[in-house]
Amino acid sequence: MSLQQFMNEALSPWMKQDGPDSDIVLSSRIRLARNFSSSPFPLIASDETLEKVLDFFKEEYKGQSFRDYKGFEIVQMNDLEPVEKRVLVEKHLISPHLAEKPEHSAALISENEQVSIMINEEDHIRLQLYFPGFQLDKALEQASQLDDWLEEKINYAFDEKRGYLTACPTNVGTGMRASVMMHLPALSMTQQINRMTPAINQLGLVVRGIYGEGSEALGNIYQISNQITLGKSEQDIVEDLHSVVKQLIDQERRAREALISRSGVQLEDRIFRSYGVLKHSRIIESKEAAKCLSDLRLGIDLKLIDDIPRTILNELMILTQPGFLQQYAKASLNPDERDVRRASLIRERLQLENEE
């Protein structure tokens, strides 16, 4: 059963592939917000309306395929345990907002987990498509085709002047949020990323940590996305994001080289100490785990460590979130129990690599 697949593996099938610039860019995502023209938006829609929208998706798209995206499965929020919803959030297959409003909401997820169409989120439709590495253009092209595929059967709320109409004025126009997930350890270690953020904001782009709260970015993983959705074409938005990400990639590579030449031994020491902690600790908090995983991944990218696949960072970041830990433990865990469970899970995972 497909829900089991979504729940069991931390890494979605597409995450196991390398994409362009995979040493720095973990993934590229396009998200499109769409609404039915004839129905009130989910926030104020009646139960009947929401049910109608959901039924429409069940009837028209359950089990369907579109090109590479096969076997769409409907996952209804109502049918899920809280911990299962958490797991889907941790895998980025659904948004926290969808998990919080279980009535009449669902996600239509392709077998390879590259496409997830959230139904009755803030908008009737939130289509998101992921690609590994730095592939924004391809993601945009295919997201747009998926959008056309849906439009064959749906009359979208669209206005000549304002574009695709969305519940929130921050999404109107293209309804598009393009984003790139990046691992920026060297720019973080040297504090450069903090200095660059204001300039990036000025360009209408947002930089934020994916894990952790406020300004801290656990695991040195950042998301860069567009803020503006109105008055620019999808291509222009993606192009602007693309050029900033390209620069960040160059800067990160340069910062890594500078670190190696200035303080190679210290860097190596830091990386192998983190590796040691991950391999041997019995209790580890998520913050420390994230830091060590980021170091380990940097070590892999710098070819200091060669017996572990790159995807370990992504996999273990997801796997050691509270939802997944509890899913694996088949029990609810308090924070202390989680830290123990997290340490043993990481140890076992690394052990597995060393045996192969």
Add this chain to the structure above:
Amino acid sequence: MECQECHQRKATVHLTQVINGQKTEVHVCEHCAKDKGYMSYGEENFSLSNLLSGLFHSESPSTFKGKQAHTQQQTPQLQCPTCGMTYQEFARIGKFGCGNCYETFDERLNPVLRRVHSGNTTHDGKIPKREGGHLHLKRELDEHKSNLRQLIEQEEFEQAAKVRDKIRTLESRIHEGEDGEQ
């Protein structure tokens, strides 16, 4: 473990709260987590709508004209005929009720959109294939028209004549399309 709020359901949400440097553990059920506001995943939604309603308030005329004078007469009830949402409600929650709200609140939207979208107020991106029908033609028409202007300025009249013919064909197609829709 039972939920420490309702003592009825199983605690499935476990959090560590830090208040004034004091760490406390919280074990609650999902229902209470939502109810008591423990459950915030730190996503953009919440803060954005706060930010937005802030925008609306600073947009109100009372901030730059006399403070008292405008508060009374500045409340004509703009209400969306389709979903029933009033402008006041929209300004409070920062979200529209339906697509038609955009039309209803149209005259007041530009300042809001300008702030959120770096000065932009009109769409310049994708047009849906079916829904957008004659809009595709209209956009093509606009491109031809500006092309025509350029050609005339450059005194390339032969080219200009060709473009003008294209414009005529397009215009009649748009005309037919609009008649056909009714």
